[in-house]
Amino acid sequence: MHTHKQCVVFLLCAQVVLCQRKNVLFLVSDDMRPEIGAYLGPDFPSSVHPTIHSPNLDALASRSLLLKRAYVQQAICSPSRTSLLTGRRPDTTHVYDLKHYFRNVGGNYTTIPQFFKNNGYRSIGMGKIFHHGKASGHDDPISWSEPYYHAPNEKYRSNTVTWRAVAKAEYDIRPLPDMQIADYAIKSLRRVAPDAKSGKQNFFVAVGFHKPHLPFVFPEHYLDLYPKNDISLPDNPYAPVKMPEVAWINYITQEMGNYHDIKILRPSGNINTTLPDDLVINLRRAYYSTVSYVDDLVGRVLNELETLGLLRNTIVSFWGDHGWQLGEHGEWCKHTNFEDATHAPMMVRVPGITDEGLVTEGLVDFVDLFPTLVEAAGFKPLSLCPEDSTKIELCREGNSFMPLMYDPGRKWKSAAFSQYPRMNYTVMGYTMRTDEHRYTEWPEFIGEPHYKPNWKKLHGVELYDHSVDPEENYNRADDPDYKKLRTQLSIMLRRGWRYSQPKETISVSVKGSCALYP
Numbered sequence: 001m002h003t004h005k006q007c008v009v010f011l012l013c014a015q016v017v018l019c020q021r022k023n024v025l026f027l028v029s030d031d032m033r034p035e036i037g038a039y040l041g042p043d044f045p046s047s048v049h050p051t052i053h054s055p056n057l058d059a060l061a062s063r064s065l066l067l068k069r070a071y072v073q074q075a076i077c078s079p080s081r082t083s084l085l086t087g088r089r090p091d092t093t094h095v096y097d098l099k100h101y102f103r104n105v106g107g108n109y110t111t112i113p114q115f116f117k118n119n120g121y122r123s124i125g126m127g128k129i130f131h132h133g134k135a136s137g138h139d140d141p142i143s144w145s146e147p148y149y150h151a152p153n154e155k156y157r158s159n160t161v162t163w164r165a166v167a168k169a170e171y172d173i174r175p176l177p178d179m180q181i182a183d184y185a186i187k188s189l190r191r192v193a194p195d196a197k198s199g200k201q202n203f204f205v206a207v208g209f210h211k212p213h214l215p216f217v218f219p220e221h222y223l224d225l226y227p228k229n230d231i232s233l234p235d236n237p238y239a240p241v242k243m244p245e246v247a248w249i250n251y252i253t254q255e256m257g258n259y260h261d262i263k264i265l266r267p268s269g270n271i272n273t274t275l276p277d278d279l280v281i282n283l284r285r286a287y288y289s290t291v292s293y294v295d296d297l298v299g300r301v302l303n304e305l306e307t308l309g310l311l312r313n314t315i316v317s318f319w320g321d322h323g324w325q326l327g328e329h330g331e332w333c334k335h336t337n338f339e340d341a342t343h344a345p346m347m348v349r350v351p352g353i354t355d356e357g358l359v360t361e362g363l364v365d366f367v368d369l370f371p372t373l374v375e376a377a378g379f380k381p382l383s384l385c386p387e388d389s390t391k392i393e394l395c396r397e398g399n400s401f402m403p404l405m406y407d408p409g410r411k412w413k414s415a416a417f418s419q420y421p422r423m424n425y426t427v428m429g430y431t432m433r434t435d436e437h438r439y440t441e442w443p444e445f446i447g448e449p450h451y452k453p454n455w456k457k458l459h460g461v462e463l464y465d466h467s468v469d470p471e472e473n474y475n476r477a478d479d480p481d482y483k484k485l486r487t488q489l490s491i492m493l494r495r496g497w498r499y500s501q502p503k504e505t506i507s508v509s510v511k512g513s514c515a516l517y518p
């Protein structure tokens with residue numbers, strides 16, 4: 001017995017000495033729906049599209065686990081990012097808007113960059129990771145090892161129009177903000193590379209691109225990739241049949257209404273109206289161009305990682321903070337509970353595990369990324385948050401999807417959950433994506449100090465059958481043929497995410513020299 005114990009201690013020591021933790025390159029884009037080559041197929045957000053040019057993200061996907069069905073917890077910037085970065089859902093962060101800061105209204109939760117910083121990593125952030133300003137106490141300084149970087153040209157404006165293609169002569173003199181962010185990312189990687197390679201200090205480098213968020217401002221040559229004649233109107237520019245009114249957002253009351261080229265048209269933003277065809281085509285073309293522009297910037301950063309010889313020991317994650325409606329249902333931007341708004345791109349490359357490229361159709365929540373990165377880097381798995389985790393700094397409300405890296409087809413979550421408030425936060429739409437359905441209820445949202453759903457008072461119910469209606473064009477909530485299913489889905493939705501977790505949530509430690517935990 002004594003000998004055995006000694007042996008274990010010896011092995012531990014030997015492995016700790018050999019152990020080199022993995023770095024993390026954390027790439028983020030704003031408002032990018034999963035409309036990139038790697039997603040082509042049933043999970044693509046549009047049935048009508050030109051050839052998408054995203055060679056760099058596609059190449060990253062081919063060496064990653066590509067999460068084809070990952071869902072954000074709320075389809076708007078700060079709530080989605082706050083949730084992902086704290087690993088907790090909006091009803092725990094209490095961030096449903098662009099004003100409140102989770103440390104003030106939720107709890108003093110440890111964020112992803114803060115976790116790595118606390119574990120000795122050099123944590124560096126730039127561009128848009130948290131939502132800027134008071135929504136994050138100005139980029140949550142406690143999360144970073146050094147001052148946060150914003151592009152000097154961040155306020156680059158479009159002359160208040162929704163899109164503008166910028167000539168080379170112009171951006172050569174005055175680079176676009178995301179170009180500056182890519183430059184800073186490259187400089188930062190060069191700076192941290194020697195210590196990361198010698199084993200002196202690992203890095204967590206977070207690079208947040210602002211595009212393809214409105215206004216679509218991009219180098220003009222990207223338009224060449226998308227001839228105007230190749231761009232189609234969405235084939236469902238109307239609200240779903242039998243959609244409850246509460247599901248609709250009048251996009252004119254949101255960011256879209258701020259742009260001059262929209263204002264002069266005086267669109268109502270009402271249900272079953274949309275923008276003029278020519279503008280729709282131009283907006284779609286500009287959006288695709290902006291996606292390809294971001295793709296190139298991602299490529300520049302990844303090339304540098306490779307040139308520096310860091311690929312082998314660096315985890316790379318990429319995600320977009322939510323989907324985007326490009327005129328489908330006549331909607332624009334996000335702010336809804338539809339598939340187009342809640343479905344977003346996510347991929348994670350873990351060297352030695354995903355090198356051959358893995359694709360999963362398993363349902364994943366964005367809160368799953370935190371526990372996944374923790375395990376992929378070789379740390380002890382996080383524990384599940386209790387119902388009230390206000391006082392707990394570090395826990396998870398998602399599930400590490402490391403098991404999907406060993407078996408992408410395994411049985412996984414039975415549903416992914418999102419939510420979106422309406423009517424000045426007095427109604428909360430809770431939605432759930434299962435393998436074949438989207439089910440949504442819009443209960444009254446009341447109580448002190450924190451609001452809760454009152455399931456007895458519903459403002460609407462939606463049931464979309466993705467097996468026959470992937471565009472969500474027909475709400476079947478009141479269809480007698482779906483009565484039994486609706487009852488089952490309602491029970492599942494109200495019980496919530498805890499009951500939809502993978503049955504055996506085994507934790508898989510990372511193979512290789514970092515399998516041991518501190």
Ligand SMILES: *[C@@H]1O[C@H](CO)[C@@H](O)[C@H](O)[C@H]1NC(C)=O
Pocket residue numbers: 108393
């Ligand atoms: C939040 O937690 C950090 C350490 O994780 C601590 O330094 C800070 O004082 C805490 N803030 C509050 C308000 O409790």
Ligand SMILES: *[C@@H]1O[C@H](CO)[C@@H](O)[C@H](O)[C@H]1NC(C)=O
Pocket residue numbers: 238239240241242271272
């Ligand atoms: C919107 O258009 C769809 C399809 O034409 C129709 O079924 C639906 O009733 C309309 N909704 C409203 C609120 O007008």
Ligand SMILES: *[C@@H]1O[C@H](CO)[C@@H](O)[C@H](O)[C@H]1NC(C)=O
Pocket residue numbers: 424
């Ligand atoms: C929304 O609710 C807040 C807080 O209850 C209140 O101060 C505000 O006036 C409301 N706004 C509207 C438009 O009703």
